[in-house]
Amino acid sequence: MRALVFAAGLGERMRPLTDHTPKPLLEAGGKPLIAWHLEKLAAIGVDEVVVNTSWLAPRFPELLGDGARWGLRLHYSHEGATPLETGGGMLHALALLGEAPFIAVNGDIWTDFDFARLPATPRGDAHLVLVDNPEHHPQGDFSLGADGRLADEGTTKLTFSGIGVYRPALLDGWRETVTSEPGTPPRFKLAPLLRRAMARSAATGEHHAGAWTDVGTPGRLATLDRQLRDANA
16 A cells, blocks of 8 residues: 655744754654654555655655665655645645555644554545544534544534545546646645545545644644653653
C-alpha cells in the first residue's frame, strides 16, 4: 500500500518557526512531526510514501533522504512556489500513488491513532478518521452515522482529523465539482469532492477518541512537545 503525506503548506501561522523549516519538519517529542507518521506507516506495511512539497522543498530530502531509515521509499511531489491545496496536491501526486487505494495524512498533525485500524479498501471512495471537536474548531466538519457513513449535515458533527483512505476515483470528474484557481497544475480543495461522495453514500468514517493535535500555532507545538517529552521521561 502507498501513502501520501500533505507537507506543502506555507506554515504562515507558525512563523517565525517556519521561516527556515517547513512545518512538518518542526520537532515534537524529539523528532519531526512527519517522522511520527512515517514510523506508523512503515509499521503497517506501507512501503512507498509520496510527500508533497512547496515551501522550503529542498529541506525534506535533506532531512528525510530516501526513506530507507524507516524501511520506506520516499517520493517527492513538488508543487512549485504556490501549494496546490489538498485536492490539487492529491491530483498532482496520483501518478506516484498508482491506481490502488492509498492513505493520506496531513503532515502537521500528531495523533496516537493506530493506522492499522484503517481499511485497506474503503467501502466507497473515501474513509475518514474523525475526532472530537477541538476548541479552535467547535463547529466540526462532518456527521458520522451509526452505519459508518458520513454526511455533510447532521445534529452532531465531528472534526476531520486529516487522516483518510482514498480511491483515486474520488478525483474523477473533479472539474464538474470544483472551480480551480488559474494555473497549471490546478489548485483546489478536496472538501467539495468529499461532500460529493457523501451525497451519493460513497464516504465512510470512524471516530478516534484518543489523542490528536492540529499543530497550527507555535503554542500548540510547544504544548505537544512538552506532553510527549513528559510521557517519555
